[in-house]
Amino acid sequence: KKCVWKLCFISMLGYEVDFGHVQFISLLSSTKFREKFFGYMAISLIFRPGDEFLMLAVNSIRNDIIGPFNAAQTLALAAVSNMGGNDLAEALSGDVQRLIVSPLESVPSYSLGQNAENEFRNKSQLCKKASICLLRLFRTNPECVILDEWVMRLAKLLEDRDMGVVTSILSLLLAFASYSPPIFEPLVPYVISVLTRLVVNRTCPADYLYYHNPSPWIQVKCLRFLQFYKIPEDRTQVDLLQDIMSKILIKTEVSESNNKSNADLSVLFEAINLVIIYGSECPAQLRDRTADLLGKFISTKDANIRYLGIE
Numbered sequence: 001k002k003c004v005w006k007l008c009f010i011s012m013l014g015y016e017v018d019f020g021h022v023q024f025i026s027l028l029s030s031t032k033f034r035e036k037f038f039g040y041m042a043i044s045l046i047f048r049p050g051d052e053f054l055m056l057a058v059n060s061i062r063n064d065i066i067g068p069f070n071a072a073q074t075l076a077l078a079a080v081s082n083m084g085g086n087d088l089a090e091a092l093s094g095d096v097q098r099l100i101v102s103p104l105e106s107v108p109s110y111s112l113g114q115n116a117e118n119e120f121r122n123k124s125q126l127c128k129k130a131s132i133c134l135l136r137l138f139r140t141n142p143e144c145v146i147l148d149e150w151v152m153r154l155a156k157l158l159e160d161r162d163m164g165v166v167t168s169i170l171s172l173l174l175a176f177a178s179y180s181p182p183i184f185e186p187l188v189p190y191v192i193s194v195l196t197r198l199v200v201n202r203t204c205p206a207d208y209l210y211y212h213n214p215s216p217w218i219q220v221k222c223l224r225f226l227q228f229y230k231i232p233e234d235r236t237q238v239d240l241l242q243d244i245m246s247k248i249l250i251k252t253e254v255s256e257s258n259n260k261s262n263a264d265l266s267v268l269f270e271a272i273n274l275v276i277i278y279g280s281e282c283p284a285q286l287r288d289r290t291a292d293l294l295g296k297f298i299s300t301k302d303a304n305i306r307y308l309g310i311e
Contacts, residue, residue, distance in 0.1 A: 077096070216267050220267055
């Protein structure tokens with residue numbers, strides 16, 4: 001493994017590494033974590049989609065993905081996410097999808113204490129990595145996923161109590177929806193529910209508060225998803241959405257902290273985009289507020305804000 005590590009360093013310096021590939025693959029099947037780790041590091045750095053040696057590693061990667069060991073599964077998922085490629089998408093997408101779905105289909109654990117919490121964390125970590133891995137494979141080969149099967153699965157995952165799972169699933173949902181928007185329109189109420197939790201109720205774990213703003217990156221993803229669709233027909237959903245948009249458009253203020261301002265403005269600009277897309281169907285109060293904000297943005301001294309406002 002030390003020699004493989006040196007080959008990785010040589011590759012990182014820009015030199016071509018055209019030997020040792022068989023040794024990389026042999027490390028993948030090791031039962032020792034450090035050896036397996038070095039093997040995955042090597043193939044992630046040196047192998048490229050289409051390499052003949054990569055196909056020799058597929059069986060070892062698949063054995064780790066479907067295996068019982070959480071550490072080996074996460075190493076394999078990270079490596080697949082880094083490499084991508086049509087060959088890996090065709091060979092492994094089914095196994096990766098099963099990893100995301102398995103927590104939904106498993107019998108809930110009623111054990112108490114530290115073991116239950118560890119089990120929850122392991123499942124959440126696996127679900128996050130599998131979601132991002134599937135996103136990479138889907139971008140490489142959209143045909144590897146049957147989108148119709150994912151509507152209700154994603155609906156359940158959007159209600160997960162782990163915010164890391166929610167943000168990973170939203171990235172996957174955005175990719176799916178951009179490819180085929182009509183299929184995922186039933187998930188609009190679920191996304192509005194996530195926004196209500198964060199913007200209106202401000203219910204968010206402390207780890208996901210960014211300058212007192214509840215998970216702005218999740219808010220941005222939710223607003224981008226809503227931009228694929230018209231304003232909801234259900235009056236309850238419209239009222240919830242109006243409450244969300246009012247809080248974002250009316251109560252967002254410029255802060256002295258650049259980091260806080262950047263986070264708040266990222267959410268604000270996506271809200272403005274949503275109002276523009278809804279057009280005349282959007283309540284007049286929100287349209288008027290949007291016009292006022294755009295007027296301020298294009299007259300500000302900050303060049304980045306002015307460019308975004310003009311756009």
